[in-house]
Amino acid sequence: MAPASPTPVSHNPPKQSNPLYWRRLLLASLTAPVVGAADVGVYLRLRDRLPGRLATHIGSGGAADGFSGHGGFLTTALVLILGIGLLFGAIVHWVRAASGLQRGMTAVGCALYVFIGSIFAALLLANADVDDPASVNMSGWQVGIPVLITAAAGGLGWLVAGAEPAPAPADSPPPARAVRLSLAKGEVASWSRPVGSRVLPLVGLATVVAGVVVGSTVGWGGVAVPLLLGGVPVALLTGARVTVDRRGLIVAPKVLPRPRLTIPLERMVEATHREVDAMRDFGGWGYRVTGGASGVILRSGDAVSVRLTNGTEFAVTVDDAATAAALLNSLADRERTPGA
Amino acid sequence: MLFRVDPSSNTPLGDQIAACVRGAVADGSVRAGERLPAARDVAESLGVNMHTVLRGYQSLRAEGLIELRRGRGAVVVAGATPGRARLVEHALALVAEARSLGLSDDEVVTVVRTSLSGGI
Structure with a gap:
């Protein structure tokens, strides 16, 4: 008998099947220069009314405590906005296999550019018509309006990025070569198995401990809170339970009911293990x-490893994956075979 | 852990669920120390009542195969070896056979006791 050849996993880039790819990529990468240009526009309009040195940082009391020249201010604003624009352009391209995530990243990118851009614009407005930049102060509404504009930009970005139309459900059963698990008529089956990582919970725990140590020694103001905020989800989300049943393939965190990832059977062409x-x-x-x-x-x-109707692969590492894949193929058979 | 149940069968669903776990321990696909999925999740997944699943889990506890702990769920105990699970399966088969022959519980116990004393 010839040795079983491994399932050929496509190493060619899959065809770009996401119809919203270009729209989202352009939205994520072109919004940043537009926002940057708007900031330059605001600056040019206000230039004659600005003091020689600009207040560029407003302390927690609402009064200016950081200053720079015009050129430095504009350069900082543009580098920041365009840099983040490049970053989010790259992210939106990189996550193209996960349409929902791509939509979210497009919206977050738009919101971020507009947030930074409007804060810089608000600073320029606060500097207008003052003689001494140290007297510049910003009130609540001068920060509140950028926040509102940001929320609107994020919402608009989300809407323009659009929801991918639901792909046509798979209509034919998995190919004959796919391994199955024989199910009797009327039999209900559910496969479930926990999967853990040895490394990630330790990384999460170490991060939390570092956060507590830094917080209690150096103070809670600096990196302690980000460490805690980063470490807790890493520690909590790294154990998962993988379930296969009539609903499809479900991945849920071990200790929390959400967030939960569900791949319904109708989105699957074929399940294998690798x-x-x-x-x-x-x-x-x-x-x-x-x-x-x-x-x-x-x-x-x-x-x-599941081949999806949109041409991408979804994989989840778990022991005894062969049984899970066989059950998925059998459940898909049952769903797509009338009268079964 | 693969659960397969047939709602149209005469065997109660709880017993079918227990049999799946027992079988998995017997064939080594679930090992000591492993945690079974929460009863609520199994119920949701199979589309059965949660109390049905709990009934199955409780008979597994009575057989000494799993441990039920509040908040920790069902865990396969250290002593639940494949051999032990197969022994429980044999016992259940013995009882089923005796019932089909119309034997009373006392008669079944007598049969077992006799074989115990005869076996030494």
């Missing part, structure tokens, strides 16, 4: 999105 190398195939651990695939990769090794 060996995943976390670093080589997905560039790391966690919820990963790469060019043609997304997945919950908590370790290297055996993984359920």
Whole structure:
């Protein structure tokens, strides 16, 4: 008998099947220069009314405590906005295999450019017609309006980025070569298995401990809170339970009911299992999105791999993935075979 | 852990769920120390009542295969070896056979006791 050849996993970039890809990429990367140009416009309009040195930082009391020249101020604003524009352009391209995430990233990018842009504009307005920049102060509404504009920009970005139309549900059963698990008529099946990572909970715990140590020694003002905010989800979300049943493939955190990822059966063309190398195939651990695939990769090794109707792969690493894949194929058979 | 149940079968669903876990311990696909999915999740997944799943889990606890702890869920105990699970399966098969022959509980116990004393 010839040795079983490994399932050929496509190494060609999958065809760009996301119809909103270009719209979102343009939205994420062109909004930044537009916002930057708007800031320059505001500056040019106000230039004659601005003091020689601008108040550029407003302390917690509402009074200016940081200053710079015109050129430095504009350069900082443009570098920041355009830099973040490049970053989010790259992110939106990078997460193209996960349409919902891509939409969210487009909206977050738009909101971020507009937030930074409007804060710079508000600073310029606060500097207008003052003789001494040290007397510049900003009141609540001068910060509140940028926040409102930001929320509006995020919402608008979300709407323009658009929801991908639901792909046509798979209408034919998985191919004959796919492995199945025989189910009797009327039999209900559910497969479930926990998957953990040895590394990530320790990383999360170490981050939390570092946060507590820094907070109690240096103070809670600096990096302590970000450390805690970063460490807690890492520690809590790195154990998952993978379930396969009539609803499809479900990945949920072990200790919390949400967030939960569900791939319904009608989005699956075929399920297989394969060996995943976390670093080589997905560039790391966690919820990963790469060019043609997304997945919950908590370790290297055996993984359920599902080919989706939109041409991408969804993978989740879990032991006994072969049983899970076989059950998915059988459930898909049942759903797509009338009268079964 | 693969649960397969047939709602149209005469065997109660709780017993079918217990049999799935027992079988998984017996064939080594679920090992000591492993945590079973929460009863609520199994119920939601199979589309059955949560109390049905709990009934199954309780008989597994009575058989000494799992431990039920508040907040920690159902965990396969250290002593739940494949052999132990198979022994429980044999006992259940013995009872089923005796019932189909119309034996009373006392008669079944007598049969077991006799084989115990005869086996030494």
